[in-house]
Amino acid sequence: MSIIQVQNLRKLFPTQKASLWQKEEQFVHAIDGVTFELRQGEVLALVGESGCGKSTLALTLMGLERATSGHIFFKGQEVTQGRGRDLKQLRRQIQMVFQDPYESLNPTMRIADIVAEPLMVHGLGGSKAARMERVVQALEDAGLKPAGSFLHRYPHELSGGQRQRVVIAGALVLEPTVLLADEPVSMLDVSIRAEILNLLADLRQSRGISILFITHDLGTVAYFADRIAVMYLGRIVELGETAQILQRPQHPYTKALLSVMPVPNPRLRRERIILQGETPNPIQLPTGCRFHPRCPIVQPHCAQVDPEWREILPAHQVACHEAGRRDNNE
Amino acid sequence: MIADGVAAHALTDISFTLREGEVLGVVGESGCGKTTLMLSLLRLLPSSGRITSGEVLFMGRDLLSLSEAEMAEVRWKNIAMIFQGAMNALNPVHTIGRQIGEAIIRHNYVQDKKLVDNRVAELLEMVGINPDRRRQYPHQYSGGMRQRAMIAMALACNPQIVIADEPTTALDVMIQAQILELLATLQEKLGLAVLFVTHDLGVVAEMCDSVLVMYGGVTAEYADVDTIFNAPQHPYTQELLRAFPDLSRPTGKLVSIPGYPPRLTALPPGCRFAPRCPHVMERCHQERPPLHTPSPTHLASCHLLET
Amino acid sequence: MSAVITSKAPPPATGFLGFWHTFRRNKMAVVGLFMLVMAILTALFAPQLAPYDPKAITRVTIEDIYARPSAAHWLGKDDAGRDVLSSFIYGSRVSLIVGFFASMISIFIGGVIGIVAGFYGGRVENLLMRFTDVMLVIPDLPLTVVIVALTKPSLFNIIFVIGIVGWTGTARLVRSQTLAVKERKFVLRARAIGAGNLHIIRYHILPLVLPLLVVNTVLIISLAILNESTLSFLGLSDPTTLSWGQMLNFAFTRGAMSAGAWWVLVTPGLGIVWLVLGCTLLGQGLEQVLNPRLEAHHLAAGPGMVARRLGD
Numbered sequence: 033m034s035i036i037q038v039q040n041l042r043k044l045f046p047t048q049k050a051s052l053w054q055k056e057e058q059f060v061h062a063i064d065g066v067t068f069e070l071r072q073g074e075v076l077a078l079v080g081e082s083g084c085g086k087s088t089l090a091l092t093l094m095g096l097e098r099a100t101s102g103h104i105f106f107k108g109q110e111v112t113q114g115r116g117r118d119l120k121q122l123r124r125q126i127q128m129v130f131q132d133p134y135e136s137l138n139p140t141m142r143i144a145d146i147v148a149e150p151l152m153v154h155g156l157g158g159s160k161a162a163r164m165e166r167v168v169q170a171l172e173d174a175g176l177k178p179a180g181s182f183l184h185r186y187p188h189e190l191s192g193g194q195r196q197r198v199v200i201a202g203a204l205v206l207e208p209t210v211l212l213a214d215e216p217v218s219m220l221d222v223s224i225r226a227e228i229l230n231l232l233a234d235l236r237q238s239r240g241i242s243i244l245f246i247t248h249d250l251g252t253v254a255y256f257a258d259r260i261a262v263m264y265l266g267r268i269v270e271l272g273e274t275a276q277i278l279q280r281p282q283h284p285y286t287k288a289l290l291s292v293m294p295v296p297n298p299r300l301r302r303e304r305i306i307l308q309g310e311t312p313n314p315i316q317l318p319t320g321c322r323f324h325p326r327c328p329i330v331q332p333h334c335a336q337v338d339p340e341w342r343e344i345l346p347a348h349q350v351a352c353h354e355a356g357r358r359d360n361n362e
Numbered sequence: 363m364i365a366d367g368v369a370a371h372a373l374t375d376i377s378f379t380l381r382e383g384e385v386l387g388v389v390g391e392s393g394c395g396k397t398t399l400m401l402s403l404l405r406l407l408p409s410s411g412r413i414t415s416g417e418v419l420f421m422g423r424d425l426l427s428l429s430e431a432e433m434a435e436v437r438w439k440n441i442a443m444i445f446q447g448a449m450n451a452l453n454p455v456h457t458i459g460r461q462i463g464e465a466i467i468r469h470n471y472v473q474d475k476k477l478v479d480n481r482v483a484e485l486l487e488m489v490g491i492n493p494d495r496r497r498q499y500p501h502q503y504s505g506g507m508r509q510r511a512m513i514a515m516a517l518a519c520n521p522q523i524v525i526a527d528e529p530t531t532a533l534d535v536m537i538q539a540q541i542l543e544l545l546a547t548l549q550e551k552l553g554l555a556v557l558f559v560t561h562d563l564g565v566v567a568e569m570c571d572s573v574l575v576m577y578g579g580v581t582a583e584y585a586d587v588d589t590i591f592n593a594p595q596h597p598y599t600q601e602l603l604r605a606f607p608d609l610s611r612p613t614g615k616l617v618s619i620p621g622y623p624p625r626l627t628a629l630p631p632g633c634r635f636a637p638r639c640p641h642v643m644e645r646c647h648q649e650r651p652p653l654h655t656p657s658p659t660h661l662a663s664c665h666l667l668e669t
Numbered sequence: 670m671s672a673v674i675t676s677k678a679p680p681p682a683t684g685f686l687g688f689w690h691t692f693r694r695n696k697m698a699v700v701g702l703f704m705l706v707m708a709i710l711t712a713l714f715a716p717q718l719a720p721y722d723p724k725a726i727t728r729v730t731i732e733d734i735y736a737r738p739s740a741a742h743w744l745g746k747d748d749a750g751r752d753v754l755s756s757f758i759y760g761s762r763v764s765l766i767v768g769f770f771a772s773m774i775s776i777f778i779g780g781v782i783g784i785v786a787g788f789y790g791g792r793v794e795n796l797l798m799r800f801t802d803v804m805l806v807i808p809d810l811p812l813t814v815v816i817v818a819l820t821k822p823s824l825f826n827i828i829f830v831i832g833i834v835g836w837t838g839t840a841r842l843v844r845s846q847t848l849a850v851k852e853r854k855f856v857l858r859a860r861a862i863g864a865g866n867l868h869i870i871r872y873h874i875l876p877l878v879l880p881l882l883v884v885n886t887v888l889i890i891s892l893a894i895l896n897e898s899t900l901s902f903l904g905l906s907d908p909t910t911l912s913w914g915q916m917l918n919f920a921f922t923r924g925a926m927s928a929g930a931w932w933v934l935v936t937p938g939l940g941i942v943w944l945v946l947g948c949t950l951l952g953q954g955l956e957q958v959l960n961p962r963l964e965a966h967h968l969a970a971g972p973g974m975v976a977r978r979l980g981d
Contacts, residue, residue, distance in 0.1 A: 081534040094861055123863035135854035140876040149872070150862040191622045192392075202862070221391040222561060223638075226605045226618035248535060251564070251607035255616045278609065292539035294564020295610050296603060298587045301568055306539045310504050373672040402672045413672045 034069035034105075035210060035242050036093065036126075041066045041102035043085075043092050047315060061314045062088040064266035065102075067341070070210065073240040075233070077253040077274070079289070080263035083311055086246045089263075090212045093244070094126055095119045107209075124154055127203035131215035133195035137187040143198055144183040147171060150206045166205055174201035175231055193224035200231065211235070214246045229256050250293050254278055262286045265314055265322045268341075272348035282344050282355040284327050321353065329354050372398040372411070372626055373579045375653070377661075380523065385549060385556045387570035387587070389563065389602075391623045395579040396559045400525055403557075404441060405433050420523075439469050442516035444509075446528035451512060452500040458511045459496030462486070465518040485514040489544060506537035510544065517548065524549075525557045530565065542569060563606045567591055575599050578624045578634030581653060585660040595662040598635045633665065641666060691958050698954020701887075704947025712761040719755035723911060727751070735930040745932040747916070748923040756916055757936050763912035764894050764944060767828050771893035774832025776839055776886050783843025784878065788851060788870055798844065805837040813896065817905045824910050831896045839885050843878055850877045880959035884952050891948035898941050913937035 044059040063085045070076050080086045091097040093104060095114055104112045111122050127150075130136040137146055147167045148157070157163035164183075171179035174197040187195055196216060203211060213232065217225040233256050235241050245257055253260060253274070260277040262270045262285065270283040281287045288305040295302070307326045312318055318325050324334040334353055343349050344356045373395045380386050390396050401407050403418055405425065418425040425436060445451040453461060462485060463478045483493035489510040500508055509529060516524050526545065530538040546569060549556050558570055566573055566587070573590040575582040575598065583596040594600045604617040621638040624630060630637055636646040646665055654667035692698055711718060720742075727733075733750030736742065744753040786797040813830050820826045850856065851874065859869050900906055901914025902921070916937040920926075925933045 081536060096857065096860055120863040120865075123861060128858065128861040130854050130858060132854055136858045138855040138859075138873055138876070141872070149859070149864070153859075153862055153864045153868060193622060199858070202858075206862070221623060222563070223391060223602060223605050223619035224622065226616040227620075229616060230618065249607075250535075251609055252616075254609055255607055289535060290609070292535055293609050294562060294568050296563040296567045296591060296606050296608050297610060298567045298570075298591050300610055304539060304543075306543055307536050308540075310506055310537065311534075371671065371673055375671060398672055407672065411672060415671045 033072045035072050035107060036070040036244075037103075037105040037108075038069070038093070039067050039103040039105075041089070041092065041104065042100045043088055043097060044100045058315055061085075061266045061317055063092065064314075064317070066263075066266070066268055068261055068268060068271060070242050070244055073236060073242055074258045075236055075243045075245055075256060077245045077247060077257035077260045078263060079247055079250055079253060079260055081248055081311060083265075083314065084263040085266040085314075086263050087214055090128065090214050090244065090246055093212060094128060095122060120154070124150075124206050125208055126210040126212060127206060127208040129196070129199050129203055129211060129213040129216045132219050133192050133199055134187075134219070136199055137195055139187055141186075142183065143171070143185050143187070143190075146187070146198060147202045147205055150202060154206065156206070167201075170201040170205040171198070173204055173235075174198070175227070176201065191224075192220050193227060196220065196228055197231070200228075200235075204235070207239075209241060211241050211243045212246070213243060215248070216245075217252060218247070218249065225252065232256070250278075250289060262289065265311060265317065267322065267351065269323065269352070270348075270350045272345070272350075276345070276348050280345075282348065282350040283323075283352050284329050284354070285323050288328070321351075323352075371579060371629070373402065376416075376574075376576070376581055377653075378574050378581075378584055380555050380557060382522070382555055383549075383553045384572065385558055385570045387566035387573040388557060388559045388576060389561065389566055389573060390576035390582075391561060393578075393623050393626060394576040395626075396576055397527065398579075399576070400443075400527055400557070400559055403525065404437055404443065406437075435469075438465060438521065439519045440521055441523040441525065442519065442521040444512050444516045444524060444526040444529045446531055452508060454500050457497050457499055458503065459486075462496070462511070462515050462518055465515050469519045481518070482514075485517060486511070488517070488548065489514045505533055506540060509533065509537075509541050513541075513544065513548070517552070520552075521554070523555045523557065525559070527559045528561070529558075531560070531562075538565075545569070563591075563603065564608075575602070578629055579626060580634060581661060581663055582635065583660075583662040585657075585662075589657075589660055595656050595660070595667055596635075596664050597639050597641050597666070599662075601638075601640065633663070688958070692954075695954045695958050697950050698958055701947050701949070701951030701954055704943060705951055708761055708765060708944050708947065711758055712765050715758045715762060719752075719758040721752040721755040723751050723756040723759050735925065735928045735933065738932055744936050745930065747930075747933050748919060748925065753916075753933055753936055756911055757913070757940060760911050760913045760916055760937060761940060761944075763824065763910050764897060764914075764941070767824070767831065767897040767912075768890040768894040768944070768948075770828045771831035771835065771897070772886055772889040774829065775835040775889050775893070776882060777836075778833065779836035779839025779885075780843050780878070780882055782836070783840040784847050784870060784874060786840070787844040787847025788866070788874060794844075797840075801837050801840045804834075805841075809834050809896070810899065813900060814903065814905060817900060822905050823907045827897060827900060827906060831893050831900075835889055835892055835896070839882075839889065842881060842885060846878050846881050847874055850874050880955075884956045884959060887948050887952035887955060891945040891952070894941065894944050894948070898937075913940050 041063055042065055043063040044061055047058045047060055066089060078086045078089065088097060092099050095111070099112050102112070103110055106122060106125065111118065114122055144164065144167055147170055148163055151157035151163050151166060157166050168179040171182060176182050176194065176197050187198070190198065216232070217228050220228065229252060232243060236243055245253065247253055257274050259272065260274050261268045262283065264285050270277065270281065270286045277286060278290065281290055288307050291303070291305040305328060309326055312325060320335045320337050321327070321339050324330045327334065331354060337353065339351045339353045341349055341351045376399060378386065388396050388399065398407070398411065402413050407413065413426060420436065420440065425433065428436065459482050462482045466478050466481055467473065482496055486493045486496055491507060491510055491514070503511060529545070530541050533541065542565065545556070548554065558566070560566060570587050572586045574584045575590065575596065577598050582598045583590065583594060590599060591603065594603060601617065601619045605619060607616060619638050624634055630647070632648045633639070633646045633651050636642050639646065643665060649665070651663045651665045653661045653663050655661055656667055727750060729750035733746050734748055736746040736750070738745040742752050742754065744757065747753055747756065782797050782801065786794040813834050816830045817826060856869060856873050859873050897912065898914035898917070901912050902918045904918055906912060906915055917934065920930070920933040
């Protein structure tokens, strides 16, 4: 059962208004035709490099950015252009965890007030005492034990990992159905990352929360996501089960990404597919397949025809003319 | 001058050798002292920092006993540095070419304007930037290109040693791969010795010949790369490896090390890893372990290695 | 090799005690606070401190006019034979009252305009900031003189006029701080949990703009005091309220200069300098205390510092 369904979502940011000198209005194509679903209780990883539109996608799902076109359904109800009360209700159900735990907490507020803030905003939790009870519960659920010792502290007194737990507690306190985690561990030390990932995995298990996990790091995803969606220049280019994507990637971009993931084993120094150049700017998109200028297996028609989104294997979709067509896997 | 601050021992008893043409990885989490180590080597510690003891021998000369002028000579000419976050390390109001040229002129490598310009072009070519772009400003470069320009600047005076401080941390995976490949090629071609400071074990495995693992300002383990990854002796190294995601064994479980890295102002009295160590013993809390040598080229500071 | 890093910055403390701890170590702020407190105490206990009642009707002989300082009258007498010290002590009241209340008005207007402009942006911001610019380019003094001249010169009017003229700087300052705070991630997080604009301003913008406002208030007080003195000196104050500016005005217009009665001029002048200096020192000291980021700390500043070293 899908909890969030996204259909052909587009988000353009105007960069220059049409003027006397500039005839045409220009746009940054942050998200350009994205379709996927987040299923009940699953962890879907959205993987891509910076500028591929993955963070904008999260903000658009929350209604923090307004979609240019396309549809977002939450539990079957369209929420794309929601406003006011509808939007507030949506934000009770979907919570976000941000990348930078040093920046996403207000330095002037105590931990108790930070975690209680969502309750206050939504007028939930009843009396002050009842509210505090929920705060304590959320902090303990997020692994900050004993919660009492954290309540009256300020963010700067906590370590990065603890702060990220506070952010998670603040998200849990509303008992959301969906968590959007935008690079929740990339700013943390390696020895702390696993803890936060395991915490998220536990929450999914115990509460059936669906998680959209946004990251640039395929390594952390492998341990924890059910499905992986790979994004490139505002589009999903490949989507499938984690094991499928990791072992039998079909899109040349996915293959390249996987090949350059550093492996912590000096005996395994392997051949890497290093794409030359950088991601083209999202204002003037390449014609045809948007990956073709950097594609190692590019064919003449790739520059003309935009590849369609097709199911290449069961539950495994890809947008590439060449994927599976020839034996370019081996 | 210690007014009313707290003196923190950022580094204690760090020893290592960097041979000609060797790539040494320095690994550790935030606050483990890697940055302090690097700045100490170049004698660039902030005014609040002091090197209290020890020596840094560079080709037989102790860098710590040199005068400031002599040290300035060594910096960049012999030992150059690539910084993390190229955006902050480049001056936004000068062209890339001018900034690299300045590094050349300042260190008297060449004086003639024409020669300097040629050298800048040569350097840019070497790091894979079209030499025609030397007249552009940092903001016209992408993140990856800025990092390349930083590398060109570090190589300006043909140094023997390059210290690379998290050179790829803020970059995307694909750009990171490009920069690492470039560094590896240049290192081989120019016979550079590289001190590679990073928190990324994957990068270490791919780039380095030997590894120094630091924890709480001390050496945890120091050995060649194969030993570190396949026969680590220090519990911290072992745990760190288990916490690091490895796509070559996707069935394994990601393990975390409980607790948090120590703050330099509140170091535990005994072994600094004791509060988080899975094999902790009573004496670990009181006694600092000495550096044991499980093999002649392998150092590890752990009481378990005492036999 | 071993190295030691001395962390100069004390552990960031919180609450009032923590604030006091850092404040105490800032000489400038402590001196400023001392000067201001002295002035406030003088104003509060004026009836007890002043040796004579400056408003009392006294019989004046020719010797009393501009009488030199003596044991009975430490700072001499003025043109009407009144004790200068007593007038000076009572005069501090008006300066402080005008300073405090006028700066409150300025801070309130400037704060609201700055926050609203910075937070809402777009057309609202454009409108408010253009209005601010207009107010900014009109010279303050002529404007105040005109307004005071048009209204009845009373203490209340003076406070009001100084207040509504002096907010432009605050508005610009607060706006830029609001713009910076607005972009921070915790504001986005607040939006993501469903918070509305008022909630965000109240809990996330205001607390972070407040330190700036406090500093600004103290600095504005000194400006207001100076303005009040100027207006009084120009004879635009209520002639029945005794203030330092007015003392100067009387001294100036009634021939203190030619009579060589320096004490009548210097006393209120020094009083104004004392207050303005106190406020300025306190304001600048507070700025350093409340904004520790102005001081470099930790190794995080490493690369920048190294680059500078390499460049010299």
